[in-house]
Amino acid sequence: MTHTRNNLVENIFQQSKFSDDDIAIVEDGCHLTFSLLKNRVYRFAGIMKKNGIQPEERVLLLLDDSSFFFVAFLGLIYMGAIPVALNPRTKDFKHFLNDSGCVAVILDDHSFKLNQSFLPKNLSCFINSVNNQENTTRLDFNIIDDAPYGSCLAVTPQSPAFWQYTSGTTGLPKAVVHHHAGMLANCELFSEYSLSIKPGDRIYSVAKMFFGYGLGNSLFFTIYNGAVAILDKQWPSTERIRYILEKYKPTIFFAGPKIYHMILNDKEKFVELLPTVKTFFSAGSFLPESIFNQWHRIFNSNIYDGVGCTEMGHVYLSNIMNPKAPVSANQMIPGYEAKLIKTNKMDINISVPIKNNKHDAIGEMWIKGPSQFLGYWKNGSIDTSEIKNGWHNTKDYFLRIEEKNYIYHGRSNDLFKINGRWVVPKLIEEKILNRFSDVSEAAIVSYSDKTELTACCLCVVHQHSTTNDIESYLVQNIESYMQPKFILSMHELPKNCNGKIDKSALSLIVKEHLSQEIVV
Missing domain, CATH: 3.30.300.30 (ANL, C-terminal domain)
Known part of the structure; x- marks a missing residue:
């Protein structure tokens, strides 16, 4: 049954541990209270509706991390449209335009300059800018704050809410369709229950919000748990990370192995900046033991490690329960199930379940859980053919030990990850x-x-x-x-x-x- 309470935005606002006067976002030059954030989301929804955007129509977002990203992404979901966050520096913009069938695109000044030549004339183009550009609609907070409220679209928990793009085996990015209930499950099972994010925590995610890992960290986990989001438009560097750590003193730090390695190479400049951080988390690509061990030795802190995929919205496997052995004790996040399927390489179409073996079970990991995607967008509709009886094949190889601990053994094909993204x-x-x-x-x-x-x-x-x-x-x-x-x-x-x-x-x-x- 459709109802406004099933809408992801309405739901997460209702469940948020923020009070209206609490600061929800800090960024260079300003901060946003939870009340002001909600008001701007509602008004942004009204602007989109007034400009003809309809439920389930796709809108591409090419935006740096900012409070405007929050407002645009949530405002679109609230009124029923489908936001699709992309790397604002992407070189595949033409593919995303064609594949998504989008009716509008929202950019900032930088991404507009990069992609201006690719924009079709019949596409609605909104720019977060103080400057007017030809054939575009200017949007900034002065305009948004004067707009009337939009209405919340009534949906079912399984209605499409937002898309994320990933790379498929063909080399072309594929659109992953997420439903309204999925990210709430990530918030509850991972951020609250497993990672124990609390009201008043200050979250700094070096991973950007166009990336699924960063989207959960900075946007959804902060609102749900009443934690402050520390946002930075600039691309990460050791100097920039030091600046953010010193100025905002985060308590939870999300990054990938490369960032941890960068910090270790400049460790003397970080020793006095890290004590305020109570939780370090790494995901996006495999965390080497050498980095984990160096980090513990130098900073006397552990790095939690996680495995996730775009199709599940965020992390489903982690060493949270046993952080001292990141490569040999990854366990399923409660609420998710896994099974290993051994693939016979002599015939790729033949797959048989691995017999239960406490020490050497190995195979492709198939998973299922409440945040699982609806399917891939293909030829104008949602394709569910790659979900088998509720299970999704991650195409990652794992070794299982004692029926609950998993060791990552790489991909089952030529693809590999660098900085959390498929090559x-x-x-x-x-x-x-x-x-x-x-x-x-x-x-x-x-x-x-x-x-x-x-x-x-x-x-x-x-x-x-x-x-x-x-x-x-x-x-x-x-x-x-x-x-x-x-x-x-x-x-x-x-x-x-x-x-x-x-x-x-x-x-x-x-x-x-x-x-x-x-x-x-």
């Missing part, structure tokens, strides 16, 4: 082969650098183009996190018995080159 080798390889005619072969493989973080290596067979030429091209044409750290020129790439590039053999070659510190 799609085929996408980079095709770009190189299409751009440089003298490159006859190209292959991307992952490797662990000296800090045990995953990095990207490009192996090429070429004649005239230099590695500098290739590197310059990639800087301009692919996302920064996919940039190869190392380009290896070779006379020929290893092949398997079918004549295809053998990436397992290639990975060994790369490892050998790097171990001997050979620069080609």
Whole structure:
């Protein structure tokens, strides 16, 4: 049955542990009370309705982390539209425009300048700016504060609420459709019950809100638990992180392994800034033991580690119950279920359940839980074909120990994560082969650098183009996190018995080159 109380925004506002006069958001130059945040969300919803935005129509958001992001994202859900948060620096904007079938886009000055040439004339374009731009509608808080309230759309708990994009095995980002009840489950089971976020906590997430990890951390977990959101528009650097820590003194710190590694490399400047933080959490990609151990030794604190996926909204597996062993004691967040399915690699279509073994059960992890997505958006509708009897295949390999602890053993295919985001080798390889005619072969493989973080290596067979030429091209044409750290020129790439590039053999070659510190 539809009801306004099922609406994610109405629900989370009702359950919030904030009082109206409590400060909900702090950012450079200002702060927002919970009362003012709610008022602006309601008014933003009215503006969208007045401009013709209808329930379940998609609206792309290319915004830096700010209170305006909060207002826009929540305002759209409140009136029934579907917000789709994207990296404001994305190079795939044209794909998102075409795939989403969006009716509007909301940008700030920076993202507007980057994507202005791609904007169709029939698309409603709103800009968070004090300046007027041709063929756009200007939105700022002065305008929002004068607008009338919009109405809350009555929905069912399983109605679509918002989308997030992830990368699929084809190399093209896929839209994950989340329902109104999903993020509430993440808030209750993970942020409140497992991580124990309390009213008055101050949360600083280095991970940005266009990323599912950051969206939960900064936006939903703060409102639900009555914790202050510390927001920063700027891209993270050690200097910027130090500034935020010193000025706002967060009690909970969310980041990925790369950020923890950056801090360790500049540890002397952080020793006196970290004692106010009671909880450090890492997710987005695997946390190396070396970082965990160094952190504990230098700062006398543990880093909680988590595993999540876009399809489940946030973290479903963590070492919270046993933080001293991040790679060998990850357990399911209460409320989620997991099973391991062993895939016979001789026939990818044959999958059989693993027999219960306390010590060596291994396979692809299938999970289900209350925050599970509705499906992928495909050809104008929600495709549920990849959800089997309520279970979702993460395509991650895990080893299970004593029936409850899981050790991550990598992906079941060529994809790998850097800074919490999937690298799609085929996408980079095709770009190189299409751009440089003298490159006859190209292959991307992952490797662990000296800090045990995953990095990207490009192996090429070429004649005239230099590695500098290739590197310059990639800087301009692919996302920064996919940039190869190392380009290896070779006379020929290893092949398997079918004549295809053998990436397992290639990975060994790369490892050998790097171990001997050979620069080609």
